Amino acid sequence: MKARFIALITGAVMGSSVLSAQSNDCATMAALAYDDAKAKNYEAAYEPLMKVREECPKYSLATFQYGERALEYKIENAEGEEKNQYIEELIGLWEERLELFPGKTSKGKVYSDIAQLRFDNKLGTVEDRYNAFDKAYTEDRENFKSPKGLYAYFQLMVDMQDEGERELQDVFDNYDKVMQKIEEEENDAAEKLAPLLKKQEDGEDLTAKEKKQISNAEINLNNYNSVKNALNAKLGARADCDNLIPLYKKDFDAKKSDVDWLQNANARLSAKDCTEDPLFFQVSEALHQLEPSANSAYSLGQLAEADGDRTKALEYYNEAAELEEDPNDQARIYYRIASNYKERGSFSQARNFYRKAISSKPSLGNAYLQIANMIAQSANDCGENSFDKRAVYWLAADYAARAARVDPSISSNANETATAYRGRAPQKSDVFQQGRSSGEAIQIGCWIGETVRIPQM
Template identity: 40%
Template structure:
């Protein structure tokens, strides 16, 4: 009996010693990999990383965080078969991380990174558009919250268009995915806008931004700029595939099955409006149905567009309470007035949009273009007409559009013309709807 107990103790001691030794080895290799990676010495980090994947895959999430950087380094420097081998290994590593650290991973973000890598090396990997699309779709359906990389969202939609063109996706699937991606972009824009607006308000209140605030401000501004570009790319990729000739028959066919589906009605109504189908009876039918079962600010505005009745425009402003959504709607109203040449009314709504959402500088650009378009009619002399371009340039700078500002500045009076007019430093009043004053630059 005593012999059995002694053997059991010896076995347990041996197991514990082995576990402690293994843990110590994992810790040592993790340290070697981490320190080398921090120094960007990925060659030194590679072997400890590979050992950790094999011997200690569950030890620490850092194995996979640094591992992505290590393998990307090797992908960048390699060529041919070696490059492809590293690409395949990185794809495998993404799967390993999901197995061992799914609860500590932004799953949507990581799967979309995997899909983007598959897309980049699609030909070399022998993958079809459908296989890559399905990986993006897995990111979207598994964890939409963290699937927010702008480039990945664009690639996801771009593949949908390619599959549609190849006859593998239907019109409805294409339009639904367009709405899905645009909705996701709008969600991310709203988050960044709200964050940036808080920092803008802090600055306007005279409170200095902390170092962390400045980092967040830079991030929010960069995010908004990128998403603005991406939504334009998504619209360009969709192109004329969503035109009145395609949309109206589709919605006529599906209307009865969806007439009580408020999401379908909202999306159909918005799409028909955006694509210039607002005079078609189908748009009116969908609009009236949506307004009957779930009126909102959009239905009120579309009713105003169709009827011209002021009460619907007033109702539009009353029904929307979310500042970011209201700013977007107000900007849309401004754009409609702008396109019709009602610049004074357009500016009124653009200024309201700026007040509601200061992070969106685009209304400044439309005000700038409105001034430029009115220069010839709002100035009483040739000099004063061209002076309007100073106002236009100022608004363009507020929009962050340097190229537009410079083009308008070039159309304003030159220094020699200011000298000849003898009005340097004087204030010029601009008439008609502009109703603003501009100070002539001093020489």
């Protein structure tokens, strides 16, 4: 019995020693491999890294991080079949990292990176490449954020439709979900940007981290704006009324009791302003009778507005805004309501609805720009003296500048507008002559009711 106990103790000690030795071996191998990788000597680092990955896969996440860089180097410097082998090896490395380190790895990013690699190197059929992106979207939509990947996801659908492998409706469906994802990312970036811009506009000092956050948010907004433009260009004539009306007209009688179909047709016809054809009224009326919704109410508002009944149109638009759950579509409705009030000269009401639009969609730069224009138009009516009246233009310029920062698609026009308004505001000599100073607050009256500070000059 004693001999058996001693054997068990001896075995445990020896087992512990073996594990310790294995751990030391992994640490030694990894240290040597990591040193070469840190020095960016990926040619030398490649084989040691792959050995660590094979023999000690769970040793450290760094093995996969450095291994990715080494394989990207190999891919860049290889051709033909050898290059394809390294590509497949990199895909395997990403998948293995996801399996071994799931808590430190984004599934959506891994799948989109794999899809992008196959797309860039034309591996597999068009459908294979599309399915790779679709996997990223369906399995981890939240983390499928790559602007380049989102565009490729849509482009591949268009390519399949061009080859007769998909219907036009499939293209529209894919466009809608990709565009919705992009707008969500834009709103997230703009929402993070807004308090930092306010802090900057108020003359407060920004930390290095905050400056970096502003830079990153603006880069993201520019990238997503470029993708939106590319998506619309790719969709092209497929989405014009000449294609949409025949597409939906041929199915209307069979689908006029199908709420999902009516919602889709209504949204697409409304978005493209295909509202003059009788089909639009048929679709809108049928949808509102079956299931009153934001889309059907909005469409009936469009029809009332076209008939010149602006009061009835606003009733429908407000109903649509209350029913709408999607923030981007809600912003579109609020913006239209605001524009109606603006055209009537009801600037205070218009601003209220432009602000509601911004609240729903923080990246809606045009709403900021419209507020800027209304403020500028009211300069002569909203100040007690000449200096204060001209000071209104500083506030208008601030709104226009904000429009440029949150929405790159209008940045050129918005920045030009901001510059023009600053040119109408008091200049340095005016501030001096009035005995005013930078940072001094000026309360603006009438419908505006805001405070603007004299900028640093």
